[in-house]
Amino acid sequence: MLLFNTTDSDFKEKFSELLGRGAMDIEQVSEIVKNIIKEIQSEGNEALKRHIAKFDRWEVKEDSDLMVDPRDMKKAYDKLSSELRDALHLAYDRIRNYHEKQMPKSWIDFDKAGNTLGQKVTPVDRAGLYIPGGKAAYPSSLLMNAIPAIVAGVEEIIVTTPTPDNEINELLLAAAHLCGITKMFKVGGASAIAAMAYGTQTIPKVDVITGPGNIFVATAKKLVYGDVNIDMIAGPSEIGILADNTAIPEYLAIDLLSQAEHDEMASSILITPSAELAESVRELVYVELAKLEREMIARKSIEERGAIIVTETMEEAVELMNRIAPEHLEVVTANPFDLLPHIKHAGAIFLGSFTPEPIGDYMAGPNHTLPTGGTAKFYSPLNVENFLKKSSIISMSEDGINEIGEACALLAKTEGLTAHEKSVRIRLK
Numbered sequence: 315m316l317l318f319n320t321t322d323s324d325f326k327e328k329f330s331e332l333l334g335r336g337a338m339d340i341e342q343v344s345e346i347v348k349n350i351i352k353e354i355q356s357e358g359n360e361a362l363k364r365h366i367a368k369f370d371r372w373e374v375k376e377d378s379d380l381m382v383d384p385r386d387m388k389k390a391y392d393k394l395s396s397e398l399r400d401a402l403h404l405a406y407d408r409i410r411n412y413h414e415k416q417m418p419k420s421w422i423d424f425d426k427a428g429n430t431l432g433q434k435v436t437p438v439d440r441a442g443l444y445i446p447g448g449k450a451a452y453p454s455s456l457l458m459n460a461i462p463a464i465v466a467g468v469e470e471i472i473v474t475t476p477t478p479d480n481e482i483n484e485l486l487l488a489a490a491h492l493c494g495i496t497k498m499f500k501v502g503g504a505s506a507i508a509a510m511a512y513g514t515q516t517i518p519k520v521d522v523i524t525g526p527g528n529i530f531v532a533t534a535k536k537l538v539y540g541d542v543n544i545d546m547i548a549g550p551s552e553i554g555i556l557a558d559n560t561a562i563p564e565y566l567a568i569d570l571l572s573q574a575e576h577d578e579m580a581s582s583i584l585i586t587p588s589a590e591l592a593e594s595v596r597e598l599v600y601v602e603l604a605k606l607e608r609e610m611i612a613r614k615s616i617e618e619r620g621a622i623i624v625t626e627t628m629e630e631a632v633e634l635m636n637r638i639a640p641e642h643l644e645v646v647t648a649n650p651f652d653l654l655p656h657i658k659h660a661g662a663i664f665l666g667s668f669t670p671e672p673i674g675d676y677m678a679g680p681n682h683t684l685p686t687g688g689t690a691k692f693y694s695p696l697n698v699e700n701f702l703k704k705s706s707i708i709s710m711s712e713d714g715i716n717e718i719g720e721a722c723a724l725l726a727k728t729e730g731l732t733a734h735e736k737s738v739r740i741r742l743k
């Protein structure tokens with residue numbers, strides 16, 4: 315794990331290398347992903363079957379093998395232990411409550427001239443949720459993607475998820491049942507994204523694709539954007555931590571590892587003005603690493619993408635973190651809320667020593683599908699608006715058009731659009 319200081323003579327180079335990593339990776343996988351998308355577009359299910367055999371190691375004999383039987387979802391739900399069922403319901407309820415607060419309303423205004431102006435909010439007809447499943451299954455991501463779509467009122471929700479060795483996770487099936495999902499397809503990676511973007515014989519084309527995934531998934535979403543809407547680029551997980559010397563190093567070490575264990579390409583960065591804290595966290599990261607079930611993945615991620623930066627001041631630390639714009643940002647300082655006004659870019663901000671990032675992954679309520687690779691500078695967390703669009707409502711009265719019609723016709727005339735001008739003028743008294 316890299317540990318460096320902002321006063322090092324080569325700090326600028328080291329920091330820009332850290333920032334550039336995600337972008338370089340996306341460049342490299344683009345070619346592979348472009349080919350996968352082309353094959354799905356031209357061959358549909360036949361290409362899907364080849365990709366599943368290659369990446370998920372099982373043979374799709376018939377098109378119907380691609381579909382999960384909803385009865386298996388119910389069976390899995392019925393078999394849950396009461397503890398697990400309660401945990402799933404607690405997460406569902408908390409996520410639902412949070413997302414219900416996000417629902418924008420349609421509105422209509424009437425003015426004195428009798429004009430009506432407004433905005434009508436409508437859900438998309440069909441949403442496609444990508445639920446990752448290559449290295450681990452993500453029932454929590456199913457809740458995080460399905461619930462905002464349900465709250466938004468989407469009529470048809472489809473799910474794609476990879477099933478390595480044709481094995482499907484029981485909790486994922488149970489979560490799907492809880493969310494009322496009936497259309498789930500066993501395909502992952504760029505193939506799943508292309509299938510939902512363009513449609514195949516079995517998988518319907520959708521209006522919006524949401525959901526997180528590895529670099530192949532994130533790159534595919536970027537490439538199909540425009541032919542279909544997407545939520546954001548939600549790629550390999552990231553954690554940034556801003557901490558001062560009041561932080562407990564054991565907490566920070568395990569929090570850094572919480573994201574490293576997702577993916578070899580995950581990134582974990584601590585920035586602190588305390589050199590002492592930096593040293594102890596680095597030591598503890600290696601101690602904890604050796605105890606993890608997914609040690610190999612986490613070790614690669616920490617060694618290749620983990621970093622601890624020691625700054626002169628906390629202001630400098632915040633400034634560097636804003637440049638990184640991490641997916642998750644923990645602020646573990648004496649008064650974390652004091653720093654909040656200075657934090658500009660992060661997918662989700664976790665404040666205080668009792669707010670570990672994983673509480674947001676499963677239970678807190680806000681969405682865990684978040685922008686990565688610096689895209690938190692312009693993307694927001696997944697939310698109900700990703701499943702909605704707005705139409706403007708305009709109705710002019712006769713008095714209303716007479717009041718503003720001349721000005722409108724003048725602008726149209728000046729643009730040289732005489733049919734526009736006449737369309738308005740013809741209605742004026």
Ligand SMILES: NC(=O)c1ccc[n+]([C@@H]2O[C@H](COP(=O)([O-])OP(=O)(O)OC[C@H]3O[C@@H](n4cnc5c(N)ncnc54)[C@H](O)[C@@H]3O)[C@@H](O)[C@H]2O)c1
Nearest residue numbers: 446447448449476502503526527528550551576577683684
């Ligand atoms: N940003 C977020 O909001 C968020 C949330 C949850 C998870 N995640 C991330 O989701 C990811 C899950 O990754 P995963 O791999 O476990 O599952 P995944 O479902 O994202 O990817 C598995 C699929 O990747 C494809 N693939 C694998 N190797 C390939 C190759 N060499 N060439 C082409 N395609 C290939 C295959 O189709 C495979 O089915 C992790 O990176 C995790 O950090 C991000």
Ligand SMILES: N[C@H](CO)Cc1c[nH]c[nH+]1
Nearest residue numbers: 452454455551552675682
């Ligand atoms: N931390 C992930 C988002 O980067 C979400 C997740 C799901 N399960 C565990 N973690």
Ligand SMILES: [Zn+2]
Nearest residue numbers: 551572573675
């Ligand atoms: Zn996580």
